[in-house]
Amino acid sequence: MESQSGYREIVPGTKISHEYWDQGASEYARENLEHLTIDRLIWGPEGWDEAEVRWLGDPSMLAGRQVIEIGCGLGQGTRYLSSLGAKAVGIDVAAGMIREGIELAARNKAPAPPLIAADATQLPFAADTFDLAFSAFGAVAFVLDLAALYSEVARVLKPGSRWVFTTAHPMRWVFSDDPADVAAPAMRRSYFDRRPYVEMRGEVATYAEFHHTLEDHAAALAAAGFVIEDLKEPRFAPGIETTWAGWSKERAEMFPGTLLISARLR
Numbered sequence: 097m098e099s100q101s102g103y104r105e106i107v108p109g110t111k112i113s114h115e116y117w118d119q120g121a122s123e124y125a126r127e128n129l130e131h132l133t134i135d136r137l138i139w140g141p142e143g144w145d146e147a148e149v150r151w152l153g154d155p156s157m158l159a160g161r162q163v164i165e166i167g168c169g170l171g172q173g174t175r176y177l178s179s180l181g182a183k184a185v186g187i188d189v190a191a192g193m194i195r196e197g198i199e200l201a202a203r204n205k206a207p208a209p210p211l212i213a214a215d216a217t218q219l220p221f222a223a224d225t226f227d228l229a230f231s232a233f234g235a236v237a238f239v240l241d242l243a244a245l246y247s248e249v250a251r252v253l254k255p256g257s258r259w260v261f262t263t264a265h266p267m268r269w270v271f272s273d274d275p276a277d278v279a280a281p282a283m284r285r286s287y288f289d290r291r292p293y294v295e296m297r298g299e300v301a302t303y304a305e306f307h308h309t310l311e312d313h314a315a316a317l318a319a320a321g322f323v324i325e326d327l328k329e330p331r332f333a334p335g336i337e338t339t340w341a342g343w344s345k346e347r348a349e350m351f352p353g354t355l356l357i358s359a360r361l362r
């Protein structure tokens with residue numbers, strides 16, 4: 097069957113198979129675990145570690161809290177939260193990621209909080225279940241309908257709880273994917289061009305990365321009942337030199353690669 101990739105319109109209802117994540121789980125583990133480690137919550141390529149930055153708040157206040165990680169991948173963030181005594185659960189749409197995460201924990205004799213295969217836009221939990229939701233580069237960039245995602249997160253959160261997440265900063269898509277393209281990076285597309293990067297096999301999208309602008313995030317959060325309390329555009333943490341796709345320390349000095357939003361449900 098014919099495969100195609102590139103920036104293209106994708107209409108609501110297009111089948112997204114998620115097989116990129118599902119089948120690529122062990123490769124993701126191989127490529128990323130060196131800098132992610134198996135039980136630390138690292139917020140993104142800039143290397144900020146939750147144990148140091150505390151963007152989820154005072155760790156002592158998280159013990160006993162019901163916490164959900166959205167797009168948990170191998171579950172390292174969920175394991176970190178559970179190490180603080182939180183009742184943490186991780187969900188990810190890719191069963192392969194969940195399987196890999198569970199095996200990885202077993203091999204390393206690490207604690208095994210529940211990791212569940214589920215789509216972030218259809219969470220298998222009752223309303224008002226969680227005290228905190230978080231995501232490190234999880235589902236946010238991979239969902240077309242941000243409003244549907246944020247209202248589903250809002251549904252499972254208790255009123256007054258926070259939703260804290262990182263995702264690709266919308267400025268990232270303006271420039272090339274080459275982390276070494278730093279001298280005078282050329283604009284490759286408009287900030288306002290919302291066409292996602294998609295890999296298609298026939299009529300099925302096997303990978304899709306959506307371009308949501310800051311305005312899109314703000315509108316979808318407000319519609320779901322969230323108030324933005326904090327927004328960060330982190331540069332690289334001291335000592336971090338990793339390059340990852342289009343992210344590099346040099347580029348981070350010129351334009352943001354990662355967006356962190358902390359929003360509270362009214």
Ligand SMILES: C[S@@+](CC[C@H](N)C(=O)[O-])C[C@H]1O[C@@H](n2cnc3c(N)ncnc32)[C@H](O)[C@@H]1O
Nearest residue numbers: 117167168169188189190215216232234235238
């Ligand atoms: C870049 S990885 C990040 C994984 C993990 N948070 C980390 O920091 O390593 C993105 C993850 O989001 C998951 N994902 C993509 N779309 C999703 C969806 N609709 N619902 C839940 N998870 C999704 C992918 O399967 C993948 O594991």
